[in-house]
Amino acid sequence: MSVFTIIEHDDGVVPAACLQALTIAGELAAGDTVEAVVFGPDPGLGSVLAANGVTTLHVVDHELVTDYSPEIYGESLAQLLKQAGPAGVVAAGTDRGNEIMAQAAARSRLPLATNCVAVTADPGAWTLTRARVGGLLLEDAELTASTKLVTVVPGPGDDVSASPGASGLLTQTFVPDLAADFVHSRLVERTERGSGVTLATARVVVSGGRGVGSSEGFAPLEELADLLGGAVGCSRVATSNGWRPHSDQVGQTGTKVSPELYIACGISGATQHWVGCMGAKTILAINTDPEAPMVTRATYAVTGDVHEVVPAVVAEIRRRADIRAGRRPALA
Template sequence: AITELHDHLGAGALVGSGTDLAAEVMAHVAARTDLPLASNCTEVAPADGGWDLTRVRWGGVLLEDVHLEADVALLTAAPHQTAAADAVSPGAAELHSFKPELDESLHITRVVERASRGGGISLATAPVVISGGRGVGSAEGFGILEELAELLGGAVGCSRVATNNGWRSHNDQVGQTGTRVAPDLYVACGISGATQHWVGCMSAKKILAINTDPEAPMVTRAHYAVIGDLHELLPALVTEVKNRRGVG
């Protein structure tokens, strides 16, 4: 449908959002049209008959400047990299209707798995994320993180270690192979801060690390750090929040 829409409009560029679904769709468009796809772009500008791009590479630790030459630019935006802003001089929008001619075989859907979606706030959109890693110690250890997250109106995340150990579902994993988050506050409890995890949380406005190791990468990169045992600090923090809010 998208390739047909492009043919209909004759657009010079097709841009997808910074989501897993958009990345998958744009990859299919690139394969069907035999055009190059530039993913995770942070800046785009037309130049010399092509496009000058800046895009995120290597899980967010590298910015690459490239020049793309193609009849049509296929691009996806890097997630959580560009804040929304008002246009300097907003233009009038026009609404056009378009109905693609799809093959009937494309209407067939096969259900391969049914997964129940838990209630509460989504990890990807939560304003506060309380994450736990190896230092939490067990699945039961996440109970205090869940209590704190509920008090702060947030969600619970975890590192890959917690997922691999069976303490949390993969749906809760923050990182390059999990969910990338950009909350107002990210609290990393007992998480060392490996690169693949840092990529998933580095867009948070503020990061608080709680760890016994003052040299842990998460501690050195965080905006704030508390050096201590999370099993002592979190219960005290929960008690203080309850006292300030008058919660019994």
């Protein structure tokens, strides 16, 4: 039996997470067909999908399927699954992927395993491993259902752009049966984020916690982040004390970051925070407590007060830049 996958796209750009889900769908199909589902008109995904082993593209077409709506997308998927009866569906564990799958699962009364890190097809059931608490715990589970629904944790990778043209892909239009008064949420406003370094995509994140002590205390961290072309983050303590907005919070209930370098200033490294930054390639911890979990898990550590260490690092970067530029360095 075939395995379906959902392709989210933003103006024809397919996120890496969806291609990763597609790869796993291919493994689970084990020789059977992999079929993709796209909502709204096909922006020319054919060649990208065909190159990744997809044989059929189901295009969900309905006058209500325009902007994203969780209930409409979920109901449409549920109806498609009822008609096509695939062995399973693999979607990306993105906010939207999890939301569509939860809606479809609820409406189909099927079980759903979200945020899987491994899935194998065994006779009768899929054996899987899910990430809990941002990946700090792993849950092994068995999924038994007529159609098995899973989402997979996104990994690092590059987005792919659609390229219109012949692909040999079979395209099938699916028109869901949606009443005009179908209960749903309507997207009424969308504001695009301006360009610039964001916490989620920054190469360097300079983050502060309890040890920073106040909102003013973040000034040297801002300066260091500026010098390194990075973004400023913070721990939950900094947010609850009102030192930083919640949008700066790194952690399980904030943003999960995976920069080249994460500089943790005065952050003890509780579980809640650790799961937000453990994806960083390198971690530098600055803390007065050499036994703090953040220090013992970091790649590099400095023992000391962030109020002394961070300004000294900023001064040292400036001094070396001045030397490189042939200027006489300012006296320390």
